[in-house]
Amino acid sequence: MNPWLQQALGLDDSQLVADGDRPASIACAVHAGIVGPLLALQAEAANAGFDLRVVSGWRGFVRQSQIWDAKLKGDRAVLDDAGCAVDMASCSPLQQVCAVLRWSALPGASRHHWGTDIDVVDAAAMPAGYAVQLTEAESRGMFAAFHAWLDERMANDQAFGFYRPYDRDRGGVGPEPWHLSYRPLAQQYASVLTESALRELWQGHALQGRDVVLANLPMIYQRFVCAVA
Numbered sequence: 001m002n003p004w005l006q007q008a009l010g011l012d013d014s015q016l017v018a019d020g021d022r023p024a025s026i027a028c029a030v031h032a033g034i035v036g037p038l039l040a041l042q043a044e045a046a047n048a049g050f051d052l053r054v055v056s057g058w059r060g061f062v063r064q065s066q067i068w069d070a071k072l073k074g075d076r077a078v079l080d081d082a083g084c085a086v087d088m089a090s091c092s093p094l095q096q097v098c099a100v101l102r103w104s105a106l107p108g109a110s111r112h113h114w115g116t117d118i119d120v121v122d123a124a125a126m127p128a129g130y131a132v133q134l135t136e137a138e139s140r141g142m143f144a145a146f147h148a149w150l151d152e153r154m155a156n157d158q159a160f161g162f163y164r165p166y167d168r169d170r171g172g173v174g175p176e177p178w179h180l181s182y183r184p185l186a187q188q189y190a191s192v193l194t195e196s197a198l199r200e201l202w203q204g205h206a207l208q209g210r211d212v213v214l215a216n217l218p219m220i221y222q223r224f225v226c227a228v229a
């Protein structure tokens with residue numbers, strides 16, 4: 001299989017910067033190709049008084065599958081837009097799958113599989129010992145100035161290739177201002193991640209909700225994979 005596709009599906013991590021080569025300011029595993037641009041963005045953020053920290057980077061298919069299965073089995077809460085737990089028992093199987101997809105990617109279709117996408121915070125704005133939640137309330141609250149600064153950099157094409165794929169609600173994945181993507185590499189992964197590649201992957205793994213996902217894959221692919229900035 002094409003290595004780009006293997007990496008796009010979260011099955012190959014050879015694109016990642018080796019742990020020993022990763023700068024101390026980047027706490028998570030990321031694609032080797034984003035290290036330079038990310039260091040540049042961190043330096044500009046520091047000049048503006050922000051401490052841009054990566055709280056989530058690469059995550060493979062196996063890890064995403066564990067998260068997915070735990071949510072559909074009820075071992076892990078599924079939250080609605082207001083941050084309240086969804087009553088999964090009262091949902092149809094398809095509604096359950098869509099509720100999970102609002103805030104968690106389909107295994108094989110997470111942009112975190114690529115290493116080009118990261119979740120970021122401004123550590124300078126956090127009280128000591130604060131546990132990051134990555135919620136809209138947090139983004140509008142303690143990280144508001146940081147996101148406004150990022151908005152301005154992105155609008156002026158001064159973000160070194162980073163942008164927000166989940167900048168607003170398109171009816172699929174919820175808005176995630178904290179999720180940044182390095183466009184020059186991410187667009188290459190996006191271009192190989194086809195519906196048929198996902199179908200083949202899902203046919204080969206006994207994941208929770210597999211029959212529902214496969215029966216609705218054209219909709220899921222359009223609404224939760226393709227509908228990004």
Ligand SMILES: [Zn+2]
Nearest residue numbers: 056118119179
């Ligand atoms: Zn993310």
